[in-house]
Amino acid sequence: MPGLVSRLRRALPNFLERGAGMARRGERPCRRAGPRGTTVAARVGASVGASGVARGVARNGARVGANVVASLGASLVLCLAGPSLAGQQGPAAQFPAYKAPRVADGHPDLNGIWQAFVTANFDIGDHEAQPGPHPEIMGAYGAEPAGQGIVEGGSIPYQPWALDRKKQNFAARMTVDVSSDKTWHAVGDPELKCYMPGVPRATYMPFPFQIVQGSSPYILIAYAFTSATRTIRMNWKGDAPTDAWMGWSRGRWEGDTLVIDVTGQREETWLDRAGDFHSDAFHVVERYTPVSPYHLIYEATIEDPKVYTRPWKMSFPLYRRMEKNLQLLEFKCVPFTEELLYGKFRKPNGDVK
Amino acid sequence: MTSRSATSLAALAVFAWLAPAPLVGQTSSAKPAGSPKSAKKASTPGRTPWGDPDLQGVWNDATSTPLQRPGELAGKDVLNDEEAADFQQQTAQGLTRDRRDGGKDADVNRAYNEHWMDARRLKITEDHRTSLIVDPADGRMPPLVPLSPDRQQARAMRAGANTRFNAGLPNDVYDMSLPVRCIIRTDSPPYLPTIYNNNFHIFQSPGYVAIAPEMIHSARIIPLDSRPHLGNSLHQWLGDTRGHWDGNTLVVETTNFRSDDGVVFQGGNPATFRITERFTRVDADTLTYQFTIEDPATWTRPWTARIPWTRIDPAEQMYEYACHEDNFDIVHFLTGARAREKRGETVGPPPAGAATAGER
Numbered sequence: 001m002p003g004l005v006s007r008l009r010r011a012l013p014n015f016l017e018r019g020a021g022m023a024r025r026g027e028r029p030c031r032r033a034g035p036r037g038t039t040v041a042a043r044v045g046a047s048v049g050a051s052g053v054a055r056g057v058a059r060n061g062a063r064v065g066a067n068v069v070a071s072l073g074a075s076l077v078l079c080l081a082g083p084s085l086a087g088q089q090g091p092a093a094q095f096p097a098y099k100a101p102r103v104a105d106g107h108p109d110l111n112g113i114w115q116a117f118v119t120a121n122f123d124i125g126d127h128e129a130q131p132g133p134h135p136e137i138m139g140a141y142g143a144e145p146a147g148q149g150i151v152e153g154g155s156i157p158y159q160p161w162a163l164d165r166k167k168q169n170f171a172a173r174m175t176v177d178v179s180s181d182k183t184w185h186a187v188g189d190p191e192l193k194c195y196m197p198g199v200p201r202a203t204y205m206p207f208p209f210q211i212v213q214g215s216s217p218y219i220l221i222a223y224a225f226t227s228a229t230r231t232i233r234m235n236w237k238g239d240a241p242t243d244a245w246m247g248w249s250r251g252r253w254e255g256d257t258l259v260i261d262v263t264g265q266r267e268e269t270w271l272d273r274a275g276d277f278h279s280d281a282f283h284v285v286e287r288y289t290p291v292s293p294y295h296l297i298y299e300a301t302i303e304d305p306k307v308y309t310r311p312w313k314m315s316f317p318l319y320r321r322m323e324k325n326l327q328l329l330e331f332k333c334v335p336f337t338e339e340l341l342y343g344k345f346r347k348p349n350g351d352v353k
Numbered sequence: 354m355t356s357r358s359a360t361s362l363a364a365l366a367v368f369a370w371l372a373p374a375p376l377v378g379q380t381s382s383a384k385p386a387g388s389p390k391s392a393k394k395a396s397t398p399g400r401t402p403w404g405d406p407d408l409q410g411v412w413n414d415a416t417s418t419p420l421q422r423p424g425e426l427a428g429k430d431v432l433n434d435e436e437a438a439d440f441q442q443q444t445a446q447g448l449t450r451d452r453r454d455g456g457k458d459a460d461v462n463r464a465y466n467e468h469w470m471d472a473r474r475l476k477i478t479e480d481h482r483t484s485l486i487v488d489p490a491d492g493r494m495p496p497l498v499p500l501s502p503d504r505q506q507a508r509a510m511r512a513g514a515n516t517r518f519n520a521g522l523p524n525d526v527y528d529m530s531l532p533v534r535c536i537i538r539t540d541s542p543p544y545l546p547t548i549y550n551n552n553f554h555i556f557q558s559p560g561y562v563a564i565a566p567e568m569i570h571s572a573r574i575i576p577l578d579s580r581p582h583l584g585n586s587l588h589q590w591l592g593d594t595r596g597h598w599d600g601n602t603l604v605v606e607t608t609n610f611r612s613d614d615g616v617v618f619q620g621g622n623p624a625t626f627r628i629t630e631r632f633t634r635v636d637a638d639t640l641t642y643q644f645t646i647e648d649p650a651t652w653t654r655p656w657t658a659r660i661p662w663t664r665i666d667p668a669e670q671m672y673e674y675a676c677h678e679d680n681f682d683i684v685h686f687l688t689g690a691r692a693r694e695k696r697g698e699t700v701g702p703p704p705a706g707a708a709t710a711g712e713r
Contacts, residue, residue: 103558104402111558179688181681195678196570210574214558215402216409220565220572227540227571231554231671244673246570266678325580330571330589334536334677335613338526345687346525347694 100290119147123274169275194333196245198269240264279306412662415473415551422484422492445475488657535676622650
């Protein structure tokens, strides 16, 4: 059955790298194939003994592919017999097969202005509607909407101390203390202070971002929020040379998915206004998969052994902004935070602007 | 200091890369006086796969050649080799902060010392011009038109704020310039050389050119599809930019600047200020950047400057410049000012060698 084999070869790289439990609760036909909490891909990855299984498949073609197929056995066949024959698994599998338009180098064209429409910037977990800060002056303006979480499995697997710290973060999220260099970053949500949000938070803030993808080994992602930018260095080898607020992004293609490995993020960034946080061991692997001309599925695998008990995942769709002549407008928020940060250092009775 | 570890790393990288090259007169001796850049070996700049001229890469615009021709060089637009070597040494001496000829206060105010200096900032342009301004012919910004009383008052207020800042006695954060406050730096046009972080990363995709200046991490994403400018009630710190190709040249027109104090270059009038920039790749490693500023409410005529951009070694990377995130300066300036007031200090003339407030 050459047709099936070639389809399998195309399908496998995505399938395998998509890995453990990308599917959300019950959405994925493969879920029942493995023991609870594991997946077919994870077990195959372990048996083949390589973290770069998918790349091995891509490079070595039929031989490795055949081994993998054999080890997968009946469960994989069941899987592929489902609605996902085109190779999209995990959250992308709920969409009909789609082949994105290509840029000149043959990779999918992700150019455009994109935006998430989740409320995860308030809280990446499930959250109820709330009055928000200072309802006595903000009224319904400051209130926060309810939202379903974007964390696979519902909650972040914090170590016990870290869960306490998250709660402290939330309680002091609007506290600002820049009186000394030592306490500068100690408390408060960095978003409140207009700091670059880091990854993945930049992706689900309530602002659009633009992908500029051409023929160079660099892809630009520019965010409206505080004009933050990041350069995706395609096939870059080596570690992050230094820490940065938006981290160091190394990109590669896996099938139609842009995979970005982000390290070197400053430890001060948060994941949301609920105080969710990480340490300097933060490691994020993002996946951008086109599922229609107008949608990308965004997934992120997050690990930080200093803060979480195991790696965890989030996913949500990104929508193409369709307005004619839409452009990314600046949200340079520094001027909007200066009074909060520096107002108390003003000259008494000095000129007030 | 406003610059952070990533910046210093970038500065070190740049410095290390340039270190083997002699700082003075590196390329001038082999060329006849005023030899234009085009005398270099001709090579056809490439095209992108979709047919646009290819400007992609990281470019550096550092030079010591001043924007305006110094008075003592009036009438002399291009220098011969010997004059150029002198001029380069002279300008380098003026720019360097590692001098000890101004006393204690000057030393402190020259805090951005040699460590911060982009070594290319100490070299004049290869064409040996004495100003970056090429039009008018005298290499100087044209005279101002008479300013309205409102604008005169605004300029006077700004001057007062600068005096307080330079005296170490700012009233509040608004006495500091937009660069000191990390709102805009060299990311707002025109792109002019400064002491460090003179890199610009150009990206292209079909229908767009994006320019990401190192300082401050914003990107100008320039549509090339002839769409109209934003409406005239929508303004931005970096303005609103439209581009098109004129042969091999990217022509970029920018309007719709915000009216906040200091946003428009040299205190131009935001409602009438218009800047046209032209980016032309000359060869694999050189790009010519030229800008023309028109603002009939500010200058008596348009004026134009030209700056060569050099491609940095593709093995080098441009690092994030996080300005506001660790801008300890603001608190230091303000708490310092409050302490000085307690000691009874008042605003006098600025001390020798004082840092400017970063006015654009």
